[in-house]
Amino acid sequence: MSGRSAHAKAILGQELFSRLSQTKVLLVGAGGIGCELLKNIVLTGFGDITLLDLDTIDLSNLNRQFLFRKKDIKQSKALVAAKTASAFNPNVKITPIHANIKEPQFDVAWFKSFDLVLNALDNLDARRHVNKMCVAADVPLVESGTAGYLGQVQPIIKDRAECFDCVPKPTTKTFPVCTIRSTPSQPIHCIVWAKSYLIPQLFGEEEDGGELDEAEKQGENAKEIAALRKEAQAFKAVRAALRSSPTGDASSSGPSAAKMVFGKVFNADILNLLSMADMWRSRAPPTPLDFDKIRDGTFSLNRPQQNGVHANGSATANGKAGEASGSGGSAITEKLLNGSSSSSTSASGAGLKDQRALSLQDNLELFISSTERLAGRLRAGEETILFDKDDDDTLDFVTAAANLRSAAYGIPGKSRWEVKEMAGNIIPAIATTNAIIAGLIVLQALHLLRRSYHALRNVHVQFKPSMPLSAIAMCPPSSFCGVCRDTYTEVRCDPARVTLVEVVDGVLGVGAGDDDGERREVSVYEDKRVLSDPDWDDNNDRTLESLNVTRGKFLSIVDEEGEYATIQVAIGVLPPNHPVDAPALILPSPLPKPPKKVKPRAPTPSTPVSSKKRPAPDDIEEIDAPAAKRSKTVADTAAVPFTPSKKRRLEEDGLIMLDNAEEKIEEDPDVIEID
Ligand SMILES: Nc1ncnc2c1ncn2[C@@H]1O[C@H](COP(=O)(O)OP(=O)(O)OP(=O)(O)O)[C@@H](O)[C@H]1O
Ligand SMILES: [Zn+2]
Numbered sequence: 001m002s003g004r005s006a007h008a009k010a011i012l013g014q015e016l017f018s019r020l021s022q023t024k025v026l027l028v029g030a031g032g033i034g035c036e037l038l039k040n041i042v043l044t045g046f047g048d049i050t051l052l053d054l055d056t057i058d059l060s061n062l063n064r065q066f067l068f069r070k071k072d073i074k075q076s077k078a079l080v081a082a083k084t085a086s087a088f089n090p091n092v093k094i095t096p097i098h099a100n101i102k103e104p105q106f107d108v109a110w111f112k113s114f115d116l117v118l119n120a121l122d123n124l125d126a127r128r129h130v131n132k133m134c135v136a137a138d139v140p141l142v143e144s145g146t147a148g149y150l151g152q153v154q155p156i157i158k159d160r161a162e163c164f165d166c167v168p169k170p171t172t173k174t175f176p177v178c179t180i181r182s183t184p185s186q187p188i189h190c191i192v193w194a195k196s197y198l199i200p201q202l203f204g205e206e207e208d209g210g211e212l213d214e215a216e217k218q219g220e221n222a223k224e225i226a227a228l229r230k231e232a233q234a235f236k237a238v239r240a241a242l243r244s245s246p247t248g249d250a251s252s253s254g255p256s257a258a259k260m261v262f263g264k265v266f267n268a269d270i271l272n273l274l275s276m277a278d279m280w281r282s283r284a285p286p287t288p289l290d291f292d293k294i295r296d297g298t299f300s301l302n303r304p305q306q307n308g309v310h311a312n313g314s315a316t317a318n319g320k321a322g323e324a325s326g327s328g329g330s331a332i333t334e335k336l337l338n339g340s341s342s343s344s345t346s347a348s349g350a351g352l353k354d355q356r357a358l359s360l361q362d363n364l365e366l367f368i369s370s371t372e373r374l375a376g377r378l379r380a381g382e383e384t385i386l387f388d389k390d391d392d393d394t395l396d397f398v399t400a401a402a403n404l405r406s407a408a409y410g411i412p413g414k415s416r417w418e419v420k421e422m423a424g425n426i427i428p429a430i431a432t433t434n435a436i437i438a439g440l441i442v443l444q445a446l447h448l449l450r451r452s453y454h455a456l457r458n459v460h461v462q463f464k465p466s467m468p469l470s471a472i473a474m475c476p477p478s479s480f481c482g483v484c485r486d487t488y489t490e491v492r493c494d495p496a497r498v499t500l501v502e503v504v505d506g507v508l509g510v511g512a513g514d515d516d517g518e519r520r521e522v523s524v525y526e527d528k529r530v531l532s533d534p535d536w537d538d539n540n541d542r543t544l545e546s547l548n549v550t551r552g553k554f555l556s557i558v559d560e561e562g563e564y565a566t567i568q569v570a571i572g573v574l575p576p577n578h579p580v581d582a583p584a585l586i587l588p589s590p591l592p593k594p595p596k597k598v599k600p601r602a603p604t605p606s607t608p609v610s611s612k613k614r615p616a617p618d619d620i621e622e623i624d625a626p627a628a629k630r631s632k633t634v635a636d637t638a639a640v641p642f643t644p645s646k647k648r649r650l651e652e653d654g655l656i657m658l659d660n661a662e663e664k665i666e667e668d669p670d671v672i673e674i675d
Contacts, residue, residue: 004089008045016450021047021091023449024113028052028101028130029120030077032429033144035065036438037120038081042088044442050114052097052106053078064431102129104552108490108570111137116448118441119143124169128483131156131164136488136554136570140448142441148427151437151461155444160453161474163484182273183283187406187414188422194401195387195423199394201235202242202261203374203385238264242375258371262291262364266404286408294364301360301407354417358399360407367400389424398423436461479598486556487565487594492572495544495551497584500524500531503544504557506587507569521560526553534560544571565594 009017025046027038030053038051055077057068067084068077082096099106102125111117111133119141121127127143134141134156141156143164156163179185180193212232216225241257266289274285293299358366373393374385387394395416402423403413420426440459447455457471477484491503505511510519523533526549531539539547549555549571557567574586 005045017045020045023115024048026050026114026117030081031122032064032434033438034120035067035081036435037118037441038085040438040442042085042092047091048093050095051078051082052101054100064429101126104550107552107572108136109572111139114139116445117141127164132483135163135484142444144437144441146433146437148430149433149463151433153437153440153444153459155448155456158484162477165483166478166481184409187411190402190405191419191423193405194398198401199387205384207232234264243378257375258368259291261371266408270408284410289404289408294360355415357415358403358413363400363403366396367404370396370400389420395420433461485565486568487592488568489588489592490570490572492574492586494574494584499541499543501540502585507567509591523558523560525556565597567592567594
């Protein structure tokens, strides 16, 4: 037994080592980093570990999440990891929880029961949530992440160091919509088009014609609206064919649904674009594709830029794509563009079917078969189908449609494997990076427990052989952070019995005698929903429950003058022994005293924007988070713009609406411009 801990004791010292066995640590995530980290902290001597994960074990996890075996597939990650790792040290208590960390029972009081939180998550939303809960509960957090060969560990300790949200995070890759719509120059543009535009158009929800009527009423450009109507009409016919034609015999003489789709998007739409001569003065025009000629092998793409350079001289991604995938650029490009048969490309090995380069003919056949498969699913009762990288039918469709579009625009094609990576935004997980990061997390956790704050470091694992690790001293919190610069407090209450105004006035101390009875002008939010403002008090007498403000949520009390910091009121539950006849509300004592605010220069990530005067809505109003500026109109160079709901969908996929390619995306930390 002593042999087991001898090294840890020698390294950590008796005092810290003893403390570890009592330290209550929460580990969120039992995936790639989580499994490594759980093993590390068990072996280091942590004695009281709560392990939480919402997921079950998948076959694809087994290559790196070594606490799991094949027999564990479909079991809870938290439960299996806890069981496996418990065997590493008989003195450890691991409490597994199979749940989402965002569930209401994991409220601020629950977070306060831990001495330390370790994040091993894979998404921004959950990371942000844990960051805020740790700031609210004043519990130190070690945040981490890996992406391929890159990794980062960030210790977070309230008021001493930046929190996770002090530095806004780039969330999505974005492309100007006109690039996607009519002037693609890279394979990714065609992949995004197939995945985010074509699939929803054909297999997604039907466009609501009402949106166009509404836009017309709002006085939007009549020409644009007419074009949109025409476009909607054209897709309507294709959608109907997909849903009604008999199960496809694509080779039959009548035009199959697949042929109709093909004719619209790879021929008619391109012909339409070509008719706008102005568009093609400075860039190579696309070539309309011919279904029958590709099928019978007589189609040829007479493009001037098969060497990967557009007619205007600007390089396309051809060379780069070839190098990056190791597939030898121009030879493949030739093959892809000229429609040579797939049989000649099998040199890369039959076992690597997904990695094989596809000829134009291959792509057409894949397009037909995947369209028929998807249409068959619609006819079998599936209402809508959207892209999912693990859904073979949609992946085949996106691969084929993207490659056909690429061919029309003189862009090299991609293998199914590459399309899966690109469309699914997949960065391969690397076990070694996870292992390095998990080790670094423990080192930072130990600094936190020793209170050696000067030793804390932001550590990056980077792709630089000369300096694989970089350790940066901690930065103080950003004065403008919308999370850690707020003042946190907790109200324990029964949301079914307390009203909004009771909580807000209670927290502000209205009537408590210390503010001359003068109530500060405030707006109240739950997340981004406005619940009240100085001119709108309709919700004041509603219960928190009726406003859906319940355990685990926060009420944000924002000073209307912007003079004081925002108060974040965490909603907790009444203690079990709370007398039934007592008020259903326990206010914090002392009441929070928010400091004077440093005036922000720009909106911070999560501070709700101050409300404008507005009519009282029937129900709660959603306001948009401050996000990348989007222009109202869409590419006038493109043949057809996007309806509002299409725009929404594209925006969710990380696309930004720009008037034209020349317009710059307004500087926004949440946006990475790719094009
Ligand atoms: N909100 C959440 N609550 C609890 N656990 C979460 C939450 N969000 C993510 N997780 C867990 O965090 C872990 C992250 O691990 P990892 O990055 O290895 O992802 P994975 O899903 O296991 O693998 P991959 O995404 O590569 O298939 C996952 O096990 C996931 O279930
Ligand atoms: Zn912060």
